[in-house]
Amino acid sequence: MGLDLYAKIEPYLDFEDEVRYLHKAFLSIIFEKDLDNILDVGCGQGAFLNHLKANAKTACGIDLSVEQIKVCKSFGLDAKTIPLNKVTEKFDCITAIFDVINYISNETLKTFLEDAFFALNENGYFIFDTNSLFGFEEIAQGSLNINQDDKFIAIDAVFEESKLITDITLFTKDKKNLFKKEQDSITQYYHDLKVLKKTLIEVGFTIEKINNFNLHTDEEADKLIFVCKKSK
Numbered sequence: 001m002g003l004d005l006y007a008k009i010e011p012y013l014d015f016e017d018e019v020r021y022l023h024k025a026f027l028s029i030i031f032e033k034d035l036d037n038i039l040d041v042g043c044g045q046g047a048f049l050n051h052l053k054a055n056a057k058t059a060c061g062i063d064l065s066v067e068q069i070k071v072c073k074s075f076g077l078d079a080k081t082i083p084l085n086k087v088t089e090k091f092d093c094i095t096a097i098f099d100v101i102n103y104i105s106n107e108t109l110k111t112f113l114e115d116a117f118f119a120l121n122e123n124g125y126f127i128f129d130t131n132s133l134f135g136f137e138e139i140a141q142g143s144l145n146i147n148q149d150d151k152f153i154a155i156d157a158v159f160e161e162s163k164l165i166t167d168i169t170l171f172t173k174d175k176k177n178l179f180k181k182e183q184d185s186i187t188q189y190y191h192d193l194k195v196l197k198k199t200l201i202e203v204g205f206t207i208e209k210i211n212n213f214n215l216h217t218d219e220e221a222d223k224l225i226f227v228c229k230k231s232k
Contacts, residue, residue, distance in 0.1 A: 005168050008170060010044075023047065026127060027051060038091060038092070039061070040052070040060070041094060041116070042062075042097070049061050050077070060077075060079060062080050087119050089119070092121050094116050097128070101128050101130045101191065102188040102190070113200060130224050132223060134220045136188075151171060153169070153171075154168075164188040164189075197210075204230065205230060209227040
């Protein structure tokens with residue numbers, strides 16, 4: 001669903017400050033709870049894994065993008081290209097950071113949460129963020145063009161019927177000064193707060209805390225951070 005193409009353009013999106021800010025919030029929760037033995041779901045290129053490693057935490061990551069995991073391995077990180085339901089180990093904490101939950105459709109959300117529950121040890125924590133409706137309607141929508149010497153990136157995102165569909169086009173110049181075109185799209189899903197809370201409880205989680213989080217604007221919370229505990 002376009003994840004490998006997104007991996008190619010991600011370094012040019014200039015999200016470094018926002019990512020560090022969000023990672024800092026997750027790290028503060030992990031330190032507060034004194035958590036270790038961590039699985040980072042949707043680990044991307046391993047930025048959060050590197051933070052955990054720097055703080056002497058035992059951690060590994062999984063991601064569906066082959067290209068992202070290649071970058072993780074280049075950093076010497078423990079990461080695999082497998083879905084959550086193929087994880088056989090048990091962890092004391094699972095994280096899902098920067099829109100990971102929003103890539104899960106409403107139809108498969110409960111199954112994903114059940115997989116997270118299964119992969120946790122007793123009293124383990126599942127910590128994740130999700131985009132608010134404000135985040136989708138006012139922040140995520142729009143178009144962006146990035147023009148580099150050897151590449152051109154066009155991004156167009158539209159939010160309709162609780163879905164954000166982002167079309168990505170990448171033109172890359174080769175050694176003969178010819179441009180190769182790659183095109184794909186990714187879909188993100190808005191999860192209603194009441195439905196998400198209800199589903200988490202049905203699966204067996206206790207919701208300890210939901211933090212409003214302003215990632216891109218001070219106007220209104222564009223994200224929510226959930227701190228959930230495996231309670232049965």
